Amino acid sequence: MVRQPYQKKGTWTPEEDQKLVAYIIRYGIWNWNEMPRFAGLQRSGKSCRLRWMNYLRPNIKRGNFTREEEETIIHLQKKLGNRWSAIAARLPHRTDNDIKNCWNTRLKKRVILQNNNSASTTTETSSSVEENSSDDGCSALLNTPTTADFPEPFAYSNPFSPSDCHQTLEVDNSYSIEENSPDAYSLVLPNFPTMADFPESLTYGSTFSSSGCHQTVEVDNSYSMKETFDSSENYWEKLSFLEQQLMTDVSDCEAVSPSSQLRHSRHELYYDPADDFWVNPLI
DNA sequence: AAATGGCTCAACCGCGAGCTC
DNA sequence: CGAGCTCGCGGTTGAGCCATT
Numbered sequence: 001m002v003r004q005p006y007q008k009k010g011t012w013t014p015e016e017d018q019k020l021v022a023y024i025i026r027y028g029i030w031n032w033n034e035m036p037r038f039a040g041l042q043r044s045g046k047s048c049r050l051r052w053m054n055y056l057r058p059n060i061k062r063g064n065f066t067r068e069e070e071e072t073i074i075h076l077q078k079k080l081g082n083r084w085s086a087i088a089a090r091l092p093h094r095t096d097n098d099i100k101n102c103w104n105t106r107l108k109k110r111v112i113l114q115n116n117n118s119a120s121t122t123t124e125t126s127s128s129v130e131e132n133s134s135d136d137g138c139s140a141l142l143n144t145p146t147t148a149d150f151p152e153p154f155a156y157s158n159p160f161s162p163s164d165c166h167q168t169l170e171v172d173n174s175y176s177i178e179e180n181s182p183d184a185y186s187l188v189l190p191n192f193p194t195m196a197d198f199p200e201s202l203t204y205g206s207t208f209s210s211s212g213c214h215q216t217v218e219v220d221n222s223y224s225m226k227e228t229f230d231s232s233e234n235y236w237e238k239l240s241f242l243e244q245q246l247m248t249d250v251s252d253c254e255a256v257s258p259s260s261q262l263r264h265s266r267h268e269l270y271y272d273p274a275d276d277f278w279v280n281p282l283i
Numbered sequence: 284a285a286a287t288g289g290c291t292c293a294a295c296c297g298c299g300a301g302c303t304c
Numbered sequence: 305c306g307a308g309c310t311c312g313c314g315g316t317t318g319a320g321c322c323a324t325t
Binding site: 010011031032033045046049053082083084085096097100104 | 309310311312313314315316319320
């Protein structure tokens with residue numbers, strides 16, 4: 001029997017966060033199970049994925065839900081049930097875990113209270129929330145198309161790669177949708193991480209432009225997907241520990257290039273700042 | 284000041300879907 | 305077709321914080 005290597009559990013330390021972020025910036029996300037070993041982390045792949053998705057990923061808003069966001073969650077929970085990822089997809093910058101926590105700790109009680117109050121009052125206002133949805137504050141969000149309205153799979157070819165090198169970028173759940181006309185929508189993907197989302201100290205010197213980019217990518221004949229890359233300075237200001245030199249970090253955390261040891265998978269894609277496009281190391 | 288209880292939220296766990304071989 | 309693997313989702317837990325007694 002193979003002994004399982006020691007895997008740390010519990011709260012992440014700033015040093016572990018630093019290692020994970022530094023590794024993902026340099027090598028991208030290729031295989032969550034293998035990545036911790038290469039990044040010098042004694043964590044499970046699941047733990048790394050969770051930490052990245054719920055905390056370290058750029059453009060994440062945490063805590064301080066606005067009243068409008070809360071009303072949207074309540075409405076969507078009523079409509080979709082506890083499908084937190086689907087609800088998160090309709091609330092840009094919010095994670096499913098955060099929404100789930102918000103519901104379980106605050107909103108569920110509020111809804112129960114409201115139901116009790118409404119049950120004890122007159123029945124003349126008993127028309128369903130569904131029927132009134134067009135009047136409430138979240139109607140704008142609810143009337144937009146969802147990923148289900150866009151072609152499957154929810155992915156697109158890398159427009160910067162060589163034509164004979166088809167690559168698929170997996171797209172984050174968090175996005176918004178722009179209505180260009182009654183029949184045409186664009187997906188806006190504010191959470192798609194690029195080097196521009198990270199502080200300058202974490203970029204690769206002058207080989208990478210720190211300015212944001214704005215791209216429209218054809219998905220197929222019917223849709224276009226627009227990437228809007230914004231810096232998230234406020235977010236990264238909070239992570240003061242990251243204000244150190246990336247190259248030092250990477251060497252400190254014993255990060256190892258995965259390129260020589262990986263099986264081919266759909267996740268083997270990373271950003272090459274030297275060539276300024278996403279590449280598959282095995283092609 | 285210490286004890287207690289409630290709340291928040293980061294993190295873990297188990298399971299199912301999807302993919303590859 | 306089935307086994308093995310990775311990933312993502314939703315339910316749950318528990319540490320830490322804060323208010324109250």
